[in-house]
Amino acid sequence: MRRIRRKKNQRKRTIYLILLIGILLLLLVIAGRFLSPEQYGPDYNEKKLTPSIQHLFGTDYLGRDMFARTIKGLSNSILIGTLAAGFSACVALVLGILSATIGGLVDKIISYLVDLCMGIPHLVLLMLISFMMGRGLRGVIVGIALTHWPNLTRVIRGEVLQIKNMQYVKVAEKLGKSKIQIAFQHILPHVIPQFIIGLILLFPHAILHEAGVTFLGFGLSVDTPAIGIILSEALKHIATGMWWLVFFPGMMLVMVVMMFDQLGEHVRRLLDPSSARE
Template sequence: MDNYTMTPELIRDGGLNRRTKTFLMLGICAAILIAITIMGLTMSPEAYAPDYGAKKLAPSVDHWFGTDYLGRDMFARTIKGLSTSILVGLLAATVSAVIALILGVVAATAGGKVDQFVSWLVDLCMGIPHIVLLMLISFMLGRGLQGVIIAVAVTHWPSLTRVVRAEVLQIRNAHYVQAAKKLGKSNWTIAKAHIVPHVFPQFVIGLILLFPHAILHEAAITFLGYGLPLDMPAVGIILSEAMKHLATGMWWLAFFPGVMLLIIVMMFEAIGESLRRLIDPYSAQE
């Protein structure tokens, strides 16, 4: 009998079940983010260079997002700034997620004072406001791209560390883990062969869900003047400059970059939620 017989539910949904729709959503969001990143990386400086003959133009067919007080095309600046934010978020979130994975696994497998120390460190970092800690670290490191990446990376691991630690605590008493211990396997071997593969799906989801937080915090500290340098196109810098000209009626300077930043953040959230549904054994069957 044909295993692909259309059920009434599939017919009503146009042949797409929840899993297929999740894959579709995941693919669309990923494609848009990749396209924006590639556009920003391959964009020449002339695309957003000053053009004093086209200053303060409202959005039009020639300039989709308008131009600023120097005649720079706001669409080009926004795409370039978003690509910078995505790359900063990617690097910072990856470093932060790796830190969380290592600390979570070590804390749960070692136990005792090591676990207590990691838990204390997590509580300490989560007790300090993110923005304040970000500004302090970035300022001490001399601001700039390197300072922002390090600042974001070392402040976003605590929540994921708790998730990883909880997952490891659940499986360290599993029969196959206990059997490996009785066979004389070292903690490192057990962690590498049994624990890390088990928590890896949660690690990937946590990594992706760190992206929007990293991007927003990078934009926030750059907006406040503690982040990326002024000569680098970045959403935080664009929004900071726009605040000085909103009173003159140039609303598009802040509106379009702000909306695009929000869309990027929501796309990362959608990707993380889509992956969670695919990995979840219950929703994966729907």
């Protein structure tokens, strides 16, 4: 009885943590979307102010409130990560199932594409795609979406290959069902947990790569509030003692990435049958 109660308490704790992290991230996005441009715009009367109650993260060389600018930048990063990671995860799901289900030439082509994309560093490939797409928001989203599917494709392909050897799948084949029917009716439902976990774990990669490519000047435009732009501009002024321009935005970026990482880990514990016994 004690062991059962302990498992129930751990499950409840995991669900509460998932809800808490999800609510915090949602509030961050909502807060960023409802900020008016005046709140993170220039105010030349309040330039280079240190952190205080009025300006929690201080102000920059143009008098812009760094707290509001950081919240807006993180909100943009999360929205970009959502679009890019969602598209990338869907591509991985389709290619992973097709590769393992159909096999043969299709499997060889998809495996070759996976090896090709993984052979080039993400950031380099992302910069090339973003540059070819004209940079900006569209270039970043397309670049992240086209560079983050290979790892998840391999995971889903391996999962499908295991499911294909199950007895009920072999029975379905003997009953005359096509490979497409087997994929959608018998394989897809068992792959969904891996897909959800992989989708959540793509978010921190997407956010970090968006910040990295923007920091290097191949991402969002300079007038768009973004963590990469904030950090890039701050490096020019950190030698003057304005440490808060780097510290607080960088700390918030790390916290958001860690929250997504913890969200993915707790969702894995909740959905993965092997970890459900823990």
